[in-house]
Amino acid sequence: MTDMEPDLNAMQADLRTLVETESPSSDPTAVARVTAIIEDWARDLGAAVHALPGGTAELSFGVQEGQKYLLILAHADTVWPHGTLAHMPMNEHGARLYGPGSYDMKGGIVGLFEVLRAMRRDERWPTGGVKVLVSPDEEIGSGSSRGHIEAAAQQARAVLVIEPPVADSHNLKTGRKGTGNYVLTLSGVASHAGNRPELGASAISAAAEAVLALEALADHAKGTTVSAGLIQGGSAANVIAASARLEVDVRVATVTEGERIDHAIRAWKPGNERVRVEVSGGLNRPPFEESAATMQLFATAQQIAADLGFQIGHEVVGGGSDGNFTAPLAPTLDGLGAPGDGAHASHEHIRLDRWADHVRLLHRLMLEI
Numbered sequence: 417m418t419d420m421e422p423d424l425n426a427m428q429a430d431l432r433t434l435v436e437t438e439s440p441s442s443d444p445t446a447v448a449r450v451t452a453i454i455e456d457w458a459r460d461l462g463a464a465v466h467a468l469p470g471g472t473a474e475l476s477f478g479v480q481e482g483q484k485y486l487l488i489l490a491h492a493d494t495v496w497p498h499g500t501l502a503h504m505p506m507n508e509h510g511a512r513l514y515g516p517g518s519y520d521m522k523g524g525i526v527g528l529f530e531v532l533r534a535m536r537r538d539e540r541w542p543t544g545g546v547k548v549l550v551s552p553d554e555e556i557g558s559g560s561s562r563g564h565i566e567a568a569a570q571q572a573r574a575v576l577v578i579e580p581p582v583a584d585s586h587n588l589k590t591g592r593k594g595t596g597n598y599v600l601t602l603s604g605v606a607s608h609a610g611n612r613p614e615l616g617a618s619a620i621s622a623a624a625e626a627v628l629a630l631e632a633l634a635d636h637a638k639g640t641t642v643s644a645g646l647i648q649g650g651s652a653a654n655v656i657a658a659s660a661r662l663e664v665d666v667r668v669a670t671v672t673e674g675e676r677i678d679h680a681i682r683a684w685k686p687g688n689e690r691v692r693v694e695v696s697g698g699l700n701r702p703p704f705e706e707s708a709a710t711m712q713l714f715a716t717a718q719q720i721a722a723d724l725g726f727q728i729g730h731e732v733v734g735g736g737s738d739g740n741f742t743a744p745l746a747p748t749l750d751g752l753g754a755p756g757d758g759a760h761a762s763h764e765h766i767r768l769d770r771w772a773d774h775v776r777l778l779h780r781l782m783l784e785i
């Protein structure tokens with residue numbers, strides 16, 4: 417097979433178009449502007465474009481009824497609020513191209529379209545066709561897109577996620593921890609801290625107990641982390657606190673660990689019975705466990721990369737993606753976007769000197785699996 421020759425200048429221009437259209441997850445109208453650009457690119461390639469409820473775009477390229485297709489997962493939102501470009505504009509420094517959302521994951525979308533254009537030019541599509549889902553809310557848990565993603569995965573022979581490779585490396589992602597977010601709302605009894613402290617029941621004391629008890633559930637050997645990252649409470653220093661709120665981040669590598677932590681958090685009670693506790697939230701993404709099916713996809717990718725003249729590795733990472741939803745349903749490989757570093761950080765960038773290799777890898781992988 418002849419390998420494609422990615423047009424880096426055109427890709428940089430496309431990336432500028434996407435990055436300079438700011439798309440914070442919290443503003444569906446702004447995210448829809450990026451989705452609309454991507455839909456136009458897809459229509460230019462003859463794709464069938466469908467808007468699914470909630471703002472997810474479904475782009476189908478040569479999908480044949482009754483046949484299993486290749487599913488590609490992308491997202492149009494970023495973690496960056498409006499106005500970020502004013503102090504973090506797109507900027508090229510040597511081999512690094514900086515910009516909010518460049519690495520996570522607008523660069524991945526641009527690389528994918530470079531691949532799709534080559535396929536269209538060669539009139540050569542993967543067996544069964546390609547379905548691309550572009551979700552609007554990946555960075556805030558994919559509430560509106562999860563159902564569409566899981567339904568599409570049922571008919572997929574494989575799923576490729578175009579989130580970026582592991583930071584500052586060529587490594588793909590063969591597993592991801594499951595993620596959860598819990599909110600504990602504690603209600604105590606207020607009282608004067610000097611005159612009548614014994615009449616009060618401190619929600620803050622109970623929250624402090626909760627921090628120690630819940631963080632102790634972590635199990636590093638099993639990859640389980642529990643972190644109380646946000647705490648609020650009280651009304652004044654001289655009042656026994658009637659209320660407190662605690663937000664807890666949970667990461668688990670296995671379903672079993674997820675169940676253990678979920679049960680323990682819901683069962684936790686403060687020492688002082690007069691403080692009531694309410695737990696909301698839960699595990700929002702199941703763990704993407706490294707499976708034989710995923711490793712088989714990775715082995716193919718590794719062979720292709722070697723053929724193309726570079727080495728790739730694989731890692732299980734702590735952050736979740738929409739691949740967490742598909743891994744239990746269809747063989748899933750993640751990290752097929754643009755190489756770089758700085759996701760969710762002010763030094764977010766992609767690597768121009770490594771980008772073409774990853775685009776060629778995606779092209780060959782889509783045709784060979």
Ligand SMILES: [Zn+2]
Binds near residue numbers: 491520554
């Ligand atoms: Zn992402």
